[in-house]
Amino acid sequence: GLGQEQPQPATESPTFHSETMAVYPGDKNNLPYDVVVERLHIEEPEPPAPVTEPEKTFEEVLDEHPVSIQVNGQWQTFPNAKAAEEASYEEYKANLRRNAKNFRITDEHLGEGGPKAKFQANVNAIRLLKELEAAGQQASPEQQEVLFRYVGWGGLSDAFDPEKPAWALEYAQLKELLTPEEYAAARSSTLNAHYTSPTVIQAIYEAMGRMGFETGNILEPSMGVGNFFGMLPEKMRNSRLYGVELDPVSGRIAKQLYPKADITVGGFETTDRRDFFDLAIGNVPFGSYSLHDKRYDKHHFLIHDYFFAKTLDKVRPGGIVAFITSKGTLDKENSAVRRYLAQRADLIGAIRLPDNTFKRNAGTEVTSDVIFLQKRDHITDLEPDWVHLDTDENGIRMNRYFVQHPEMILGDMVMESTRFGPDSACKAREGEDLSEQLANDIQFLQAE
Numbered sequence: 001g002l003g004q005e006q007p008q009p010a011t012e013s014p015t016f017h018s019e020t021m022a023v024y025p026g027d028k029n030n031l032p033y034d035v036v037v038e039r040l041h042i043e044e045p046e047p048p049a050p051v052t053e054p055e056k057t058f059e060e061v062l063d064e065h066p067v068s069i070q071v072n073g074q075w076q077t078f079p080n081a082k083a084a085e086e087a088s089y090e091e092y093k094a095n096l097r098r099n100a101k102n103f104r105i106t107d108e109h110l111g112e113g114g115p116k117a118k119f120q121a122n123v124n125a126i127r128l129l130k131e132l133e134a135a136g137q138q139a140s141p142e143q144q145e146v147l148f149r150y151v152g153w154g155g156l157s158d159a160f161d162p163e164k165p166a167w168a169l170e171y172a173q174l175k176e177l178l179t180p181e182e183y184a185a186a187r188s189s190t191l192n193a194h195y196t197s198p199t200v201i202q203a204i205y206e207a208m209g210r211m212g213f214e215t216g217n218i219l220e221p222s223m224g225v226g227n228f229f230g231m232l233p234e235k236m237r238n239s240r241l242y243g244v245e246l247d248p249v250s251g252r253i254a255k256q257l258y259p260k261a262d263i264t265v266g267g268f269e270t271t272d273r274r275d276f277f278d279l280a281i282g283n284v285p286f287g288s289y290s291l292h293d294k295r296y297d298k299h300h301f302l303i304h305d306y307f308f309a310k311t312l313d314k315v316r317p318g319g320i321v322a323f324i325t326s327k328g329t330l331d332k333e334n335s336a337v338r339r340y341l342a343q344r345a346d347l348i349g350a351i352r353l354p355d356n357t358f359k360r361n362a363g364t365e366v367t368s369d370v371i372f373l374q375k376r377d378h379i380t381d382l383e384p385d386w387v388h389l390d391t392d393e394n395g396i397r398m399n400r401y402f403v404q405h406p407e408m409i410l411g412d413m414v415m416e417s418t419r420f421g422p423d424s425a426c427k428a429r430e431g432e433d434l435s436e437q438l439a440n441d442i443q444f445l446q447a448e
Contacts, residue, residue, distance in 0.1 A: 105230035125150035216278030317377035354428035
């Protein structure tokens with residue numbers, strides 16, 4: 001009818017498509033045909049650029065192919081070069097361990113030098129130790145030369161004191177180098193980690209040689225880094241060595257220096273091997289404190305007395321205990337410890353050392369004794385003279401053994417003032433040579 005919109009005749013028009021849209025003439029944007037085509041052309045994504053692999057290096061190409069090498073004397077094939085290198089490195093480390101030898105000390109001036117020099121030697125040794133442990137490696141002979149110069153922290157307490165400006169650098173080094181546990185152990189050892197001079201070690205071995213000792217099981221408790229092991233005479237080289245050391249750094253260095261020895265890094269109280277050793281030797285710690293060991297707690301032994309008592313149980317009947325200790329073991333007024341020892345062992349003899357014997361090595365002046373005991377096969381109630389004290393011709397009170405054998409005192413006994421009050425001390429005689437004095441005195445030590 002009139003007024004109604006008439007339908008337009010259908011006309012064919014081209015249709016344009018893309019993957020994302022279809023556009024027809026007269027769309028809602030009223031875009032002309034040629035503009036729509038242009039927009040489609042612009043918005044189509046660019047084809048991705050072809051990916052080109054970077055050129056491989058010769059090593060990378062090699063690592064994609066099997067590699068055959070000799071390992072442990074036999075040809076073996078590995079999937080790639082990296083695996084072959086790892087196998088070769090493991091063989092190298094195993095050979096180092098297999099061929100490792102116990103270190104031999106030939107330096108007569110071990111541990112001598114000023115505090116700063118000792119500190120630096122310690123730091124060098126610790127750094128090398130940690131590098132070896134990180135690589136799982138046994139020290140080579142050249143590396144052992146660095147490790148054996150570790151002398152511990154006796155006399156180096158300033159390095160642990162943040163209030164000492166002159167040691168600020170060293171204090172910071174230790175804090176960075178040591179773990180909290182290692183640091184605590186090192187700091188606590190400044191009072192008693194005193195390393196023994198080669199002169200005294202050689203004299204003790206000479207005494208043992210005169211007693212006929214050639215080979216056997218040797219124990220060194222509280223061994224530090226093992227200087228007694230390092231100076232073992234050639235004629236005793238077939239002995240089996242056993243050591244114990246509480247300080248973790250010292251004990252781990254000892255393991256690197258003496259790979260053929262059986263070394264326990266831990267407290268002496270954690271070990272127990274009765275009637276096993278032929279010789280126990282060393283420089284025991286001393287101080288006014290005790291260790292907890294239920295077998296000995298009832299005796300209330302101080303640290304040095306405990307080492308004597310426990311060690312006597314570890315050596316076999318007829319075995320020898322040759323220990324360096326403070327003069328308190330023989331000179332203290334209370335004779336209970338000496339009575340305990342005398343019930344279980346004979347005193348072969350003792351040598352009193354001048355108070356400067358360890359000054360160069362340990363930075364300390366203390367009167368020390370070398371005591372030689374031989375274990376009996378049974379306990380007795382004997383109470384020999386050396387259990388008791390006496391007074392010498394100068395009115396100085398000391399062990400009766402030294403009053404009766406003044407030739408075993410390598411100096412002059414005098415009274416002097418100390419922070420604990422008046423006390424006796426052995427002073428070196430002017431012009432006397434300690435090695436000659438020791439060589440003379442060991443002739444009086446008779447045992448088999």
